[in-house]
Amino acid sequence: MSGLHPKAPFPKAAEASVNQPQLRANLRKVTHTIRAKRAAVVAELPYWEQLRQLGAATKDDSLVNLSDRLLELERNVQARGGQVHWARDAAEAREIVARIALAHGERELIKVKSITSDEIELNQALEEHGIHAIETDLAELIVQLSHDTPSHILVPAIHRNRAEIQALFNAELPGEGGLSDNPQDLAAAARRYLRHKFLTTRMAVSGANFAVAETGTVCVVESEGNGRMCLTLPEVLVSIMGIEKVLDTWEDIAVFMETLPRSSTAERMNPYNSFWSGVTEGDGPQEFHLILLDNGRTHVLADEFGRQTLRCIRCSACLNVCPVYERAGGHAYGSVYPGPIGSILTPQLLGMHDKNANSLPFASSLCGACYEVCPVEINIPQVLIYLRNEGNAHKGPNAESLAMGAARVAMSEGWRWEGALRLARLGQGPLVRQGEISWLPGMLAGWTEVRDLPALPREGFREWWKAREGSRTVDANTQAGPPDIVQDAQNRESPPANVQEGGHPPAGQHGQEGEDHA
Amino acid sequence: MSHPKSVHPHNAEARLEMLTVINRAIAGAAPVEKPAYPRPQPLSAAEREEQFRDRILDYRAHYTRVPLAELPQAIAASLGRAQRVLVPAGIPADWLPAGLEQLRDEPPLSHAQLDRAEAVVTGCAVAVSETGTICLDHGAEQGRRALSLIPDLHVCVVRENQIVQTVRGAVERLGLAVRAGRPLTWLSGGSATSDIELVRVEGVHGPRALHVIVIAE
Numbered sequence: 001m002s003g004l005h006p007k008a009p010f011p012k013a014a015e016a017s018v019n020q021p022q023l024r025a026n027l028r029k030v031t032h033t034i035r036a037k038r039a040a041v042v043a044e045l046p047y048w049e050q051l052r053q054l055g056a057a058t059k060d061d062s063l064v065n066l067s068d069r070l071l072e073l074e075r076n077v078q079a080r081g082g083q084v085h086w087a088r089d090a091a092e093a094r095e096i097v098a099r100i101a102l103a104h105g106e107r108e109l110i111k112v113k114s115i116t117s118d119e120i121e122l123n124q125a126l127e128e129h130g131i132h133a134i135e136t137d138l139a140e141l142i143v144q145l146s147h148d149t150p151s152h153i154l155v156p157a158i159h160r161n162r163a164e165i166q167a168l169f170n171a172e173l174p175g176e177g178g179l180s181d182n183p184q185d186l187a188a189a190a191r192r193y194l195r196h197k198f199l200t201t202r203m204a205v206s207g208a209n210f211a212v213a214e215t216g217t218v219c220v221v222e223s224e225g226n227g228r229m230c231l232t233l234p235e236v237l238v239s240i241m242g243i244e245k246v247l248d249t250w251e252d253i254a255v256f257m258e259t260l261p262r263s264s265t266a267e268r269m270n271p272y273n274s275f276w277s278g279v280t281e282g283d284g285p286q287e288f289h290l291i292l293l294d295n296g297r298t299h300v301l302a303d304e305f306g307r308q309t310l311r312c313i314r315c316s317a318c319l320n321v322c323p324v325y326e327r328a329g330g331h332a333y334g335s336v337y338p339g340p341i342g343s344i345l346t347p348q349l350l351g352m353h354d355k356n357a358n359s360l361p362f363a364s365s366l367c368g369a370c371y372e373v374c375p376v377e378i379n380i381p382q383v384l385i386y387l388r389n390e391g392n393a394h395k396g397p398n399a400e401s402l403a404m405g406a407a408r409v410a411m412s413e414g415w416r417w418e419g420a421l422r423l424a425r426l427g428q429g430p431l432v433r434q435g436e437i438s439w440l441p442g443m444l445a446g447w448t449e450v451r452d453l454p455a456l457p458r459e460g461f462r463e464w465w466k467a468r469e470g471s472r473t474v475d476a477n478t479q480a481g482p483p484d485i486v487q488d489a490q491n492r493e494s495p496p497a498n499v500q501e502g503g504h505p506p507a508g509q510h511g512q513e514g515e516d517h518a
Numbered sequence: 519m520s521h522p523k524s525v526h527p528h529n530a531e532a533r534l535e536m537l538t539v540i541n542r543a544i545a546g547a548a549p550v551e552k553p554a555y556p557r558p559q560p561l562s563a564a565e566r567e568e569q570f571r572d573r574i575l576d577y578r579a580h581y582t583r584v585p586l587a588e589l590p591q592a593i594a595a596s597l598g599r600a601q602r603v604l605v606p607a608g609i610p611a612d613w614l615p616a617g618l619e620q621l622r623d624e625p626p627l628s629h630a631q632l633d634r635a636e637a638v639v640t641g642c643a644v645a646v647s648e649t650g651t652i653c654l655d656h657g658a659e660q661g662r663r664a665l666s667l668i669p670d671l672h673v674c675v676v677r678e679n680q681i682v683q684t685v686r687g688a689v690e691r692l693g694l695a696v697r698a699g700r701p702l703t704w705l706s707g708g709s710a711t712s713d714i715e716l717v718r719v720e721g722v723h724g725p726r727a728l729h730v731i732v733i734a735e
């Protein structure tokens with residue numbers, strides 16, 4: 001999905017995916033495989049919970065000092081011969097990249113997978129300037145060659161099976177035509193095609209996983225080696241990073257090098273990590289540009305409760321445990337950020353002003369699994385509840401119909417009921433008013449529809465729950481089940497008072513505009 | 519503070535506005551206490567080596583451990599039939615097998631020349647047993663980044679005392695190199711992808727084979 005703006009409300013967008021059996025089967029396989037592997041590598045570190053806390057605090061520390069950190073980063077990148085650009089929005093960032101390419105007369109550049117560049121819809125903008133950006137990550141190449149959009153942060157082409165990729169490569173890659181559907185063969189074809197590009201293209205664009213203010217160091221984490229190629233061989237390198245990626249000192253990198261790979265690809269460490277500071281004489285690109293992108297991030301930062309979303313290190317662990325994501329697929333979220341993180345980040349980046357994006361916080365059963373796995377302890381369920389209220393206050397679509405739509409897509413009635421009751425017991429905002437459960441989303445009319453939809457067997461949920469129970473035993477020392485998680489979340493931090501008291505306004509009415517929205 | 523000449527005027531305006539908005543957003547935010555870094559039970563040198571080997575093999579890379587005197591034979595065995603072997607500056611002469619066709623990066627080789635090399639032999643800066651990671655700081659014995667990237671076979675020599683237990687330990691050891699402005703490459707097994715139906719395929723773009731040789735002390 002390119003860009004941030006969903007073209008339809010979530011339930012509507014999800015209906016399309018729910019009816020694609022291939023997509024759902026692939027998603028299921030991927031999410032279940034990664035989920036089990038993740039649990040195993042996380043269990044290897046007995047102090048995982050401490051690493052999560054440290055990761056969260058390290059990010060928070062940078063966020064509350066963000067202007068100082070960015071200025072320090074700028075100073076140190078410049079001191080090492082790099083150039084730093086500031087972009088308020090997607091258009092400014094795109095323009096900076098295009099200007100650099102045009103200044104060098106480049107018509108073709110190579111790219112490392114970067115969600116940030118998808119967020120700003122860079123490729124399309126460059127095409128308009130007559131500049132072709134070649135995606136070098138295997139999955140991104142598949143997505144690009146099929147004029148498609150990614151559906152998973154980590155495995156963007158999981159909605160394609162090997163036969164589809166075989167047909168695509170045979171048709172699109174120069175000199176190919178007789179490839180088998182063996183993944184080994186298909187990857188080798190991509191290697192042949194891209195090797196030449198790596199050796200001859202003079203400009204590359206990347207994202208950044210982290211940046212260190214103290215040393216002006218930028219970090220890219222990857223698996224295939226295409227990142228190293230793009231970061232090392234061209235003459236000019238442009239890296240685009242969201243302003244929230246900056247860390248204070250070099251040592252701050254360590255915790256994320258422990259938690260990111262285990263949470264993301266479920267490996268002890270991913271194959272390659274690259275770090276560089278400005279320009280290194282005689283080694284790698286001799287011209288380096290770092291673009292610091294806002295594009296709504298300062299808006300998220302200004303919200304004291306919602307700010308925690310900016311801790312996200314894009315590991316995709318929350319996607320892989322989400323029952324809604326598993327059924328609806330990445331495309332249903334209508335933005336480059338799918339799954340639980342997308343449900344909060346997308347509407348927040350859009351300032352809670354986008355009607356379709358404001359439907360995303362309803363794309364959840366509030367089961368708490370996303371919070372449980374998040375390596376930087378983002379309390380996604382609480383932020384979801386908080387944003388449901390926010391979105392409603394900002395004239396979002398009818399809340400009840402949204403919740404019902406989400407239920408239709410993704411939930412079994414038992415699950416929904418239990419999840420809702422649990423939250424109600426805990427006195428969480430939308431369900432409770434003056435100690436009484438006055439409103440439950442989708443309690444009535446929704447049920448029939450849920451039961452009648454054949455594409456959503458109840459077994460899906462039961463299997464999911466069982467698998468989940470299994471993985472929790474492995475994690476027993478560090479993880480707790482959803483009720484405790486929500487409880488635990490409750491103990492740690494609370495949403496602002498207006499949410500806890502406000503309740504959910506009846507359909508068609510708007511909530512009180514609190515001071516928070518001013 | 520003054521802006522460097524290269525900054526576009528438009529950019530100076532964006533910079534000022536972003537910083538202003540950020541300052542407004544975080545005004546009055548409480549400082550954050552960072553908890554201490556958790557440390558695992560320390561392992562002995564022998565246990566570290568054992569763990570390192572286990573991790574390297576788990577990544578399906580090759581692993582050998584030899585005394586210094588047998589290093590040339592071990593390197594020769596790893597190189598197999600590879601011709602045109604890149605040897606970065608600083609590699610001790612007594613590491614290398616006799617009669618090796620060495621490719622030196624002095625003067626710097628072009629990308630096309632590097633593409634014709636079949637293997638590279640490097641040392642490393644530090645290695646992590648817990649994750650089976652080798653960290654290069656591209657100083658002596660390692661060469662610039664392209665040398666260990668383009669050839670198909672990477673033979674990496676690790677001295678036993680370069681193996682630390684934790685990621686945090688490696689990050690600390692690398693502090694000097696990073697503060698000196700040197701780039702780093704961390705290798706954990708070889709290049710791999712699981713992009714097609716989650717089937718693991720090794721050797722996508724980086725070297726297709728990684729051979730780790732530890733010098734026993």
Ligand code: SF4
Pocket residue numbers: 263311312313314315316317318319341370373374375376377378
């Ligand atoms: S919200 Fe947490 S779990 Fe989800 S992608 Fe971000 S860091 Fe990972």
